[in-house]
Amino acid sequence: MSEQAQQKQQQHRLMAAIRQYGGDVADIPFWEGCEQGVFLLHRCNACGRHYWPASRCVEHGDHDMQWVEASGRGEVYTYTVMHRAYTPDKKDKVPFVIAVVQLREGPFYHSNIVDSAHDEVAIGMAVQVVMTPHESGLTIPQFRPADD
């Protein structure tokens, strides 16, 4: 198979996976990055604002948007501990933490906090990204307490 055909197949696979979650084809570069262990954000080069997911800039539209490697660092901005399993597949997983991480570059990212007891999760806690395989076939960013 040609490199181009392989790339297309990879994109179709990612697209099928993110479609299950109402995802957006515009974010495929992000999910490709995750598979390579790289955490990307969508940046407006005209003003330097960072976005997630793929966005048009509030000031500059899509004039100069680019996916760029980001720090993968941030702080817990708010969170909840889910005690209720809304779907059967979550029955043996509750309770689990869903946090909104404010990334160092500015955007929010919804994720799980791992490698931390639930009662240790707090607003302001410093976290860093860890790439984790997901049942969808995607590699997804989760966050754990920061090393430093």
Add this chain to the structure above:
Amino acid sequence: MRGKCAIVGLGVTEQGIGIGLEGRELRARAVDLALADAGLPRDAIDGYIRAHVAPEDLRHMGLSPNFSVSMMTGGATPVFAIVAAMALIEAGQAEVVACVYGEAQSAAAITGKPDIVSYGYGYPMLYGLLGAAATHAFHAQRHMHLYGTTSEHLGAVAVTQRDYAVARPGTLGFGKPLTLAEHQASPLITDPLRRYDCTRNTDGGVAVLVTSAGRARSLRARPVFILGAGTGHNIVNWHRGLVYENHDNVAPAKARALGQAGMTLDDIDMAQLYDPFTISPLMQLEAYGVVPEGHGGPFYAEGGARPDGAMPTNTGGGQLSAYYSTGFTGVAEAVLQLRGQAGAGQLHKAETSLVSGHGMNAGVQNTWAHACMILGRNP
């Protein structure tokens, strides 16, 4: 109406078969083109109507209107539909507009239709973020962090609203008091929200007919006048990074509604605030300036939202304790109070009511739409 409005920008994307673009991208490009055509900046757009097609009810109902449109902005839809109805009447397109709601939520539960998923949006579902409760828990957790709000404060909202419902036949809470201890003993659903911080889906329908003030006077029912209305969208707080400490973008809605009514908050006798969860009316009372920021919890604990409090709020039990008609609950209660038909729950002073709606999202959770109106017993 003649000459009062004009079209100032036109955007037409590539048209054809197999263009390879999705609907959203086509809409985005059309907006870009229209802005360029008009020579207007992106932030000049202060209203957005997404036109889409939905099945119609008319044949089944035997109605024969001149037009039937669908509108969807979550729990803000009822108020927004009434605003749109006024505009259509003013535009000479209708004399009586029906704003109609009816859902069989529990039937959906029986058939196993996973309606909860509709409250998920995109990638957060990868992490198990399902249901509206968790997203409102984000607001509550942040509010607790910033202001020291407690679970007991949220419990005070639940108990206050239940006490209203206890005296109201036909509500879920009729004759069933709730204590703060019972609230505190109820299980956590999504921390910090407990069972009694959450509404339940209910089945039901509500229809509101809107007509001109002139015609209203010739009709049978006592008219309830729409004195002012406003909208605000929390997407702006997403762009500002302040979406979690702001339950809604209330400021522009409040300013426009009070401005149109020629009123201040002191002129408002009661509030019917959209309440999917206890944190919601608490934060809206702050945002409307009924209490200072962060004081919503103590306000409820001290009885401020009760019949003799500074702002009786959700006086029929609200969606938490009466029934959940996705925003029409508060509209209906305001109409009953202003007509003097609220029975055992009738407030002594019921000349005006603030009514709010909230819901949907703008492409990420917590970016809720908000619409409000001020209803009055007199024009």
